[in-house]
Amino acid sequence: MRPGPRSLLAAPPPGLALCAALLLSLDLRCQAVQAENVTVLEGGTAQISCKLQNYDGSIVVIQNPRRQTLFFNGTRALKDDRFQMVLFTPRLVRITLRNVSVWDEGGYFCQLYTDDTHHQVATLSVIVPPEVPTVEVKSQAVEGGEVELTCLSPRSKPPTTLRWMRDRREIPGVVSQQDNGKTVSVSNTIRIPVERRDNGAAISCEASHPALNGQRKVRHYRLDVHFAPTVRIVPPPGILREGDSLTLTCSVSGNPVPRNVQWSRVNDTLPERAETSDSTLTISRLSQSHNGTYLCQAHNNYGRAADHYMLLVYENVSLVESVKDVSVPRMVPPTSHPTSPTLSSTFLDPEDPGAVVETQSAVPYAVIGGILALLVFAVICVLIVTIWCSVRQKGSYLTHEASGLDEHGEVQEAFLNGNDSREGKKEYLL
Numbered sequence: 320m321r322p323g324p325r326s327l328l329a330a331p332p333p334g335l336a337l338c339a340a341l342l343l344s345l346d347l348r349c350q351a352v353q354a355e356n357v358t359v360l361e362g363g364t365a366q367i368s369c370k371l372q373n374y375d376g377s378i379v380v381i382q383n384p385r386r387q388t389l390f391f392n393g394t395r396a397l398k399d400d401r402f403q404m405v406l407f408t409p410r411l412v413r414i415t416l417r418n419v420s421v422w423d424e425g426g427y428f429c430q431l432y433t434d435d436t437h438h439q440v441a442t443l444s445v446i447v448p449p450e451v452p453t454v455e456v457k458s459q460a461v462e463g464g465e466v467e468l469t470c471l472s473p474r475s476k477p478p479t480t481l482r483w484m485r486d487r488r489e490i491p492g493v494v495s496q497q498d499n500g501k502t503v504s505v506s507n508t509i510r511i512p513v514e515r516r517d518n519g520a521a522i523s524c525e526a527s528h529p530a531l532n533g534q535r536k537v538r539h540y541r542l543d544v545h546f547a548p549t550v551r552i553v554p555p556p557g558i559l560r561e562g563d564s565l566t567l568t569c570s571v572s573g574n575p576v577p578r579n580v581q582w583s584r585v586n587d588t589l590p591e592r593a594e595t596s597d598s599t600l601t602i603s604r605l606s607q608s609h610n611g612t613y614l615c616q617a618h619n620n621y622g623r624a625a626d627h628y629m630l631l632v633y634e635n636v637s638l639v640e641s642v643k644d645v646s647v648p649r650m651v652p653p654t655s656h657p658t659s660p661t662l663s664s665t666f667l668d669p670e671d672p673g674a675v676v677e678t679q680s681a682v683p684y685a686v687i688g689g690i691l692a693l694l695v696f697a698v699i700c701v702l703i704v705t706i707w708c709s710v711r712q713k714g715s716y717l718t719h720e721a722s723g724l725d726e727h728g729e730v731q732e733a734f735l736n737g738n739d740s741r742e743g744k745k746e747y748l749l
């Protein structure tokens with residue numbers, strides 16, 4: 320208990336002071352007041368209560384920490400709407416204070432004007448919970464460098480605890496506090512090395528405070544790490560032939576993302592038919608004159624990068640060409656399946672991997688073509704042999720009539736057996 324002033328004549332307004340002086344002259348019995356300490360959040364409502372004992376109807380004065388009288392026996396003395404007298408009974412006097420600010424803190428006096436004045440002080444404490452902290456970046460983070468981040472909680476009471484967290488682990492930092500009169504500003508500064516893979520990494524600053532009941536106010540922050548670009552040309556699948564269209568896509572990364580990509584052809588100009596938009600290059604109806612090395616380039620403030628693509632346009636392998644080739648069939652290569660011979664070897668061009676694809680589709684046509692050619696060849700042979708025989712028979716008809724017929728039959732047999740026609744011919748001639 321702090322010893323209060325015996326008299327409050329200086330504190331109340333002059334009119335009230337006179338009144339109080341009159342009351343003080345009265346002889347009153349021993350009375351007592353009790354006050355309770357109050358803690359309230361800033362902006363909240365505080366209840367200040369004074370318990371009375373043996374109240375005899377004497378004047379009750381309530382004063383604020385600056386000893387200004389708020390209520391003089393139930394009558395408002397100070398013009399501050401936030402204070403309300405809510406209860407005045409012989410046992411209890413209670414006032415409320417709305418929208419408490421830190422400047423309302425201090426001892427509130429409940430006082431009875433009696434012979435020996437009793438008073439009690441109710442101490443009002445105001446707690447200021449922190450807002451969500453803010454993050455300040457000292458300088459732009461560049462890969463290979465360090466970034467300095469400051470987490471700031473500008474106002475709290477008592478001081479907030481700030482922690483930097485990454486992947487649920489604390490990053491130790493340098494904490495500093497600054498007293499701003501009633502509240503404290505707290506900061507926590509960290510310096511961390513950054514690489515490009517840290518770009519976009521999530522870190523957070525957490526504020527914990529007694530007023531938050533174990534909850535935390537968290538500021539999430541994503542690292543923004545600047546780095547030089549990388550570019551990669553996504554090549555088209557398969558091989559390209561004359562008449563195909565080509566689309567090259569340049570996938571670009573970098574921070575900041577390069578604003579545009581440049582396409583070019585090494586030692587040459589881009590073909591007339593080439594169209595570029597954003598990160599793609601399109602050439603419709605390829606021709607072999609488009610052969611060359613194509614470059615995709617991009618840059619930002621931190622560097623430049625390029626990727627190249629070598630375009631080789633292969634000859635147009637048309638259907639007609641395939642059939643033409645089959646008319647001169649070669650033997651089946653040893654690796655092929657003996658019962659289902661393919662004619663792949665005919666078309667296999669070591670420099671033309673795409674030919675395999677073409678060949679597979681051409682096989683049925685090639686087989687038909689080959690059979691047709693064989694048939695034509697056989698018919699021609701039969702015709703020649705027939706004509707030749709008839710000529711010879713004419714010459715020797717009279718001398719070897721029977722043998723001529725025999726020979727003719729032999730030839731026919733040779734053909735029917737499916738032997739090579741030349742063998743048949745030889746046999747006949749001998």
Ligand SMILES: *[C@@H]1O[C@H](CO)[C@@H](O)[C@H](O)[C@H]1NC(C)=O
Pocket residue numbers: 355356442
């Ligand atoms: C009220 O607060 C004051 C100052 O902080 C302290 O001296 C006093 O003991 C407290 N009274 C009670 C009843 O807690």
Ligand SMILES: *[C@@H]1O[C@H](CO)[C@@H](O)[C@H](O)[C@H]1NC(C)=O
Pocket residue numbers: 342376377378379392393407
């Ligand atoms: C003070 O107020 C109380 C309650 O209203 C009343 O009972 C008492 O008479 C008043 N005292 C004086 C001196 O006016």
Ligand SMILES: *[C@@H]1O[C@H](CO)[C@@H](O)[C@H](O)[C@H]1NC(C)=O
Pocket residue numbers: 418420
């Ligand atoms: C509460 O008090 C603050 C100043 O302390 C003021 O800016 C604010 O408007 C007040 N709010 C209400 C609801 O009265």
Ligand SMILES: *[C@@H]1O[C@H](CO)[C@@H](O)[C@H](O)[C@H]1NC(C)=O
Pocket residue numbers: 561562635636637638
């Ligand atoms: C290539 O062949 C396709 C069909 O086989 C044809 O449409 C195209 O015009 C040809 N291109 C050239 C350049 O000959």
Ligand SMILES: *[C@@H]1O[C@H](CO)[C@@H](O)[C@H](O)[C@H]1NC(C)=O
Pocket residue numbers: 585586612
């Ligand atoms: C471009 O030209 C230079 C000099 O003429 C030559 O050395 C280089 O190989 C050429 N590059 C390409 C991709 O053709």
Ligand SMILES: *[C@@H]1O[C@H](CO)[C@@H](O)[C@H](O)[C@H]1NC(C)=O
Pocket residue numbers: 607608610631632633634
């Ligand atoms: C283009 O490349 C293909 C595949 O290497 C080649 O066969 C062709 O001769 C080239 N054409 C020109 C004009 O260089």
